Amino acid sequence: MFGSITDVLDTIVVDSESVEEKAKATGYLKVCQTFEIAFILHLMRDILAITNELNESLQKKEQDIANAILLVKVVKKRLQDLRNEGWDSLIENVSAFCVKSRRKVAEYTISHHYRVEVFFKIIDWQLQELNDRFNEVRTDLLIGVACLNPVDSFSSFDIKNILRMAELYPDDFGENVMVTLRNQLETYIVDVCDVDKRFSNLKGLGDLSEMLVKVKKHLNYPLVFRLIKFALLLPVATATVERAFSAMKLIKSEL
Template sequence: MGEVESGKGLNQELGLARAANTRWGSHYKSFNNFISMFGSITDVLDTIVVDSESVEEKAKATGYLKKEQDIANAILLVKVVKKRLQDLRNEGWDSLIENVSAFCVKYDILIPNFDEFYVNFGRSRCKVAEYTISHHYRVEVFFKIIDWQLQELNDRFNEVRTDLLIGVACLNPVDSFSSFDIKNILRMTELYPDDFGETVMVTLRNQLETYIVDVRDVDKRFSC
């Protein structure tokens, strides 16, 4: 688009590279580049929504352009989803079978005898398993799908990433930094031991305590 100067090394400086896990500086560089290129990024996403032939790409681009959930609220929603999935795993099987059975009766679909042994219809020959049809669909299908979904959420929102997101959410300046929480911010800095040593952490706590008194009670410019 002519908005980014090209040349050897220049594109790398403004690229949206994946941030390293243990260096805060790499995160800062990624965020800074993202801010610098924000206008171009949204233009590209708009173009994808209009011109892309892929329905999946259109849907992803549309999702990125929508207003994001507050980080703290998003983390809460992730916990809610995990809880509902776990409840479904523990207590949802019987109601699912009732609904499936009712559907089969309504549309005259044969319902298997769940107490019979499961038969694996492979390519070469049929093989009778040592477990029932009920066990197969409950353990090998129902549980596995839910476990896969839970594992996916745990991988994307593990403890470290969750602590990082909560720490970032604490820096929200809305309502005179009402979300500010020193404990969560310090926990976020603990994730970057190469950048925040023990002495720096002591100094940082004192600076944070001074800062929040300033923005909440002293400097009236933050209340505007």
């Protein structure tokens, strides 16, 4: 839409009867026709394209946490690849855009500035933000929650990942308790997946928790039920992640 935007601004400069509107449009037109704006637009288009699938995944009402975590790793790798190998193609695209639009292409020294102070810095910020918000502890927590989810007949159930999640709560799951938890998990999954058909069509952790209490199985598997309660509380602790991607959605759409 860049060409259309500049056409509209140019029309306002020529045809507007308001001096104030003419002045604003002239200023906007001058700024948006600089190499800097062309460079930033191309860079942000590439970065937002890389993060788009992850952004959409985290905005869904029904979270597929396991796939979301995999997407985080994919995004990190693609951003690192862009940082390592994407400069030449980016500057080539921006320069071609500027030539086509009759703008001045940046000199070498300016290009060096954009590479170090803008290109590297913005990508590093993105990577650091992802590392901070999806560090190893939070990743283990989220994967553990996904493994407890009863959707599709407990297809994501994985004792190893659930135990790794439990290890993050040493006050509640000591060394001796972990042995008991493993035994409970092994019995629990056979019970709710293969024996008790009342658990076959559950749609989330909330349904699972209610059903366990309803049929009094929370008394049979108290440690498993404790983990499920932790999993239900976890979204409160990770709300900052959702807010961050909500802000990204605002930048991508409304603005």
